[in-house]
Amino acid sequence: MRRAVGFITALACALAVSVECRAASEYFERLERESLPDVRPPEVKVVDLANGMRCFLLSDSTLPIVNVEVIVRSGAIFDPEDKVGLAALAAAHMRTGGAGDLSPADFDKRLDDLGAGLGISTSREMTVASLEVLSQDLEEGLKLLFDMLFKPQFDAKRLSTARKNMEEALRREDDSPDEKADRLFREMLYGKDSPWARRPDTGSLKRISAQDISDNHSRYFKPGNMIIAAAGDFSYARIEGLLKKLTQDAPTGEVTLPEVEPVALQFQKKREDVRKKTSQSFIRMGHLGVKRDNPDRFALTIVNDILGGGGFKSRLMDDIRVKRGMAYSVSSSMAPNKDYGQFVISLDTKADQTDEAIQLVEEHVQRIAVQGDFTKEELDFAKQSIISSLVFLFDQPSSVTGQRARYHFLGYPDDYWRVFRDAIMRTGLDDLKRVAKEYLHPDGMETVVVGPAGSKRDKEGKGR
Numbered sequence: 001m002r003r004a005v006g007f008i009t010a011l012a013c014a015l016a017v018s019v020e021c022r023a024a025s026e027y028f029e030r031l032e033r034e035s036l037p038d039v040r041p042p043e044v045k046v047v048d049l050a051n052g053m054r055c056f057l058l059s060d061s062t063l064p065i066v067n068v069e070v071i072v073r074s075g076a077i078f079d080p081e082d083k084v085g086l087a088a089l090a091a092a093h094m095r096t097g098g099a100g101d102l103s104p105a106d107f108d109k110r111l112d113d114l115g116a117g118l119g120i121s122t123s124r125e126m127t128v129a130s131l132e133v134l135s136q137d138l139e140e141g142l143k144l145l146f147d148m149l150f151k152p153q154f155d156a157k158r159l160s161t162a163r164k165n166m167e168e169a170l171r172r173e174d175d176s177p178d179e180k181a182d183r184l185f186r187e188m189l190y191g192k193d194s195p196w197a198r199r200p201d202t203g204s205l206k207r208i209s210a211q212d213i214s215d216n217h218s219r220y221f222k223p224g225n226m227i228i229a230a231a232g233d234f235s236y237a238r239i240e241g242l243l244k245k246l247t248q249d250a251p252t253g254e255v256t257l258p259e260v261e262p263v264a265l266q267f268q269k270k271r272e273d274v275r276k277k278t279s280q281s282f283i284r285m286g287h288l289g290v291k292r293d294n295p296d297r298f299a300l301t302i303v304n305d306i307l308g309g310g311g312f313k314s315r316l317m318d319d320i321r322v323k324r325g326m327a328y329s330v331s332s333s334m335a336p337n338k339d340y341g342q343f344v345i346s347l348d349t350k351a352d353q354t355d356e357a358i359q360l361v362e363e364h365v366q367r368i369a370v371q372g373d374f375t376k377e378e379l380d381f382a383k384q385s386i387i388s389s390l391v392f393l394f395d396q397p398s399s400v401t402g403q404r405a406r407y408h409f410l411g412y413p414d415d416y417w418r419v420f421r422d423a424i425m426r427t428g429l430d431d432l433k434r435v436a437k438e439y440l441h442p443d444g445m446e447t448v449v450v451g452p453a454g455s456k457r458d459k460e461g462k463g464r
Contacts, residue, residue: 039417041394044404046414047240051247052224056404057239058231060397064135066232066239067398068142070149071409072127074220077195078258083208085166085200088122090213092162095120097155100147104155107144116141118148124196125338126409127220135233142246149221150250154213163205170200177282178348180274181450185284188272188446189342195260196339223247225255229405231397263288263339267444274450281354281451285361286344287444292336292410298423299431300334300439305382306432307368308332308345313381315364316345326353326360343440351452358449362442369440372433379429386424390417 047055079086095118098104111118116133118141129149133141173179183199190197230239267287290297301309308316308331316330330347345365349357367373394400407416 039390039394039421041400041417042397044401045236046404047243049223049244049247051250051252052222053226053228053243053247054408055228055230055240055243056401056408057228057236058397058401059234059236060231061233062397064233066131066133066135066138066141066230066234068131068133068145069229069398069402069405070129070145071227071229071405072129072149072220073125073225073255073257073409074127074216075122075125076198077124077260078220079195079198081193082204083212084198084204086208086212086216087127088200089162089166089205089208090216091120091122091127092166093154093159093213094148094152094217096162097158098153099144100151100153102147102153104153104158107148110140111144114141114144116144118144120148138234138239139242142242146246146250149226150247152217154210154217156210159210159213163208166200166205167202170202177276177278177450180276181282181284181346181448184272184274184450185286185344185446185448186342188270188448189286189288190263194263196263196337218251220255221251222253222255223250224252227405227408229398229401231401260339265340267441269444269446271447271449274448275453276450278451280348281351281357281449282348283354283358283447283449284344284346285358285445285447286332286342287441287446289334289341289343290336290439291340292338294336296435296439297334297336298420299427299435301386302379302382302424302427303368303432303436303440304332304334304343305386306374306378307364309334310382310385313385316347316361319364320347320349320357320360324360326350326357330361354449354451358447362445365440365445366442368436369442370437372436374429374432374436376429379427379432383424383427387421390421393417 042058042060045057045059047057049055075087076084096104098107100107102110114133114137116131116137118129118131120127120129122128129145131141131145173183186197192198228243230243265288290300306314308314311317311331312322314331316332320326320330321328327347327349330345332343332345334343335341345361347357347361392399393403403417404414407414413419
């Protein structure tokens, strides 16, 4: 009976994989036959307020809803060395600590009464506040948003709660092998104390005082350091009037950003194995990438798509998952950054296949970096796939304004999507060979493995 059940289960899995692969194959064949989409994004209205805030607005009455984003140039890379986590803790406390004339409980209740969504989060370079509200409640929703941004109460009891919530989030991150592999790889790449890799711990969070949070807010949260993206059911006259009215008393002044230590560009092959009781190994491999103003980033986008960024059509997925069945998912990314970004390959595999999987990845990188082994068919399909995906930048009105706001934040032109599209279309095989040789370093790959014992290195006593 056990053998029969095992056979049936194996057969079902094989059929599922077969159906999935056949569906993927049919999709790719159809995509190859189709012409490129004619991307025509709607016109966005740009308004510069007297206080220095730039606004990207798009009226759309499809639904009686308005979505607003506020992007602030404030993030983890600007945290003081001894108070890592300040930007994230300050943002969390702004949302939960009350604002304007409302206590924390009253502020939350008012949002619930409106049925509005209001959140705020931070990343390395930016803090983003977001509001979703019915159009009939737009004025009150915007008032709550700007009270949070400009008039936070920073309730002392809520600060303790926000700090405990962050500590718990850090513990959960350590419990996740995927997230732990990401973090350790980033630390290996940049150095544990680099602004691009460091993360808070219990000690650094305890060193952050209420005054630190207040000072952080006073330094960064000014209209001239903010970008607005708003889309939804409104008239331009109405929302412009509300934005002027609700930000007219906001704090003024220039924002001076702290200097951020530059990343040293270096390539050195290394590997770290971290023991964790899991059913498989979680692997991250790669090295430093490029800055976001590098003109070769467009050709590298295609290189990455062919290697591992293009789903089932990519080489890593086709070889390591489809043909060999060694990983459920395997992918690569080449993300430009303000400083050097990351070129990273991610895959999960059985512990006893760890070394083989790593060797296969290295061979694929070696093949395109050293041999320049690209085909015209791969180039054409990657172009088709990348250009076709641009339509998703404009699938919703809020996506349109959000993209425009981010282009402005990054210093890109307003029609950057068109610049990107044209650069992708101009890229040829010689460009792929040149950038792969220049920017990929198969002999300088850094590797992190999080998982159980089982590899050859474990037998040699090199894992920890």
